[in-house]
Structure formats: structure tokens, C-alpha cells
Amino acid sequence: xxxxxxxxxxxxxxxxxxxxxxxxxxxxxxxxxxxxxxxxxxxxxxxxxxxxxxxxxxxxxxxxxxxxxxxxxxxxxxxxxxxx
Numbered sequence: 445x446x447x448x449x450x451x452x453x454x455x456x457x458x459x460x461x462x463x464x465x466x467x468x469x470x471x472x473x474x475x476x477x478x479x480x481x482x483x484x485x486x487x488x489x490x491x492x493x494x495x496x497x498x499x500x501x502x503x504x505x506x507x508x509x510x511x512x513x514x515x516x517x518x519x520x521x522x523x524x525x526x527x528x
Contacts, residue, residue, distance in 0.1 A: 469504075471500060472500050472509070472510065476497050478493050
């Protein structure tokens, strides 16, 4: 337990930010997984799901949840999966 007022505030902030980051990562993982399964099963809406997943990955980078190179790797793997 924090004894100093600023440390207690930092703890509250950390809890809030962690919840937001975990929710955003869950959304990102779900979108990537849906796109991956759509491509593998050759679904009709695969292109739309990939576009949505790339958009979510890009917004995660903007929000600072995922690093730029990590996001680039996610997108690259999705796109090469389509090409193969």
C-alpha cells in the first residue's frame, strides 16, 4: 500500500491504464485471429477482416499499446498468409 499521496494516485492510474491496455490487446488479438482463420478457410469476407485487423493494429500503435515494429510484423504475417 502506498504511503505517499502521489504514489497512491500513480497506483490508481496504473490500474486504469492496465485495464485499457488489456482490453485493447484483447481486441487486437481477436481481430487478427478472425482474419487468420478467414484466410485459412478461404472465406468470402477475408479481405474485409484483414482490412479491419490492420486498422486495429495501426490504432494500437497510435495509442502506444503495441510497438511499431511488432505491429508491422503482425500485418506482414497476415498479408503473406493471404499471398500464400
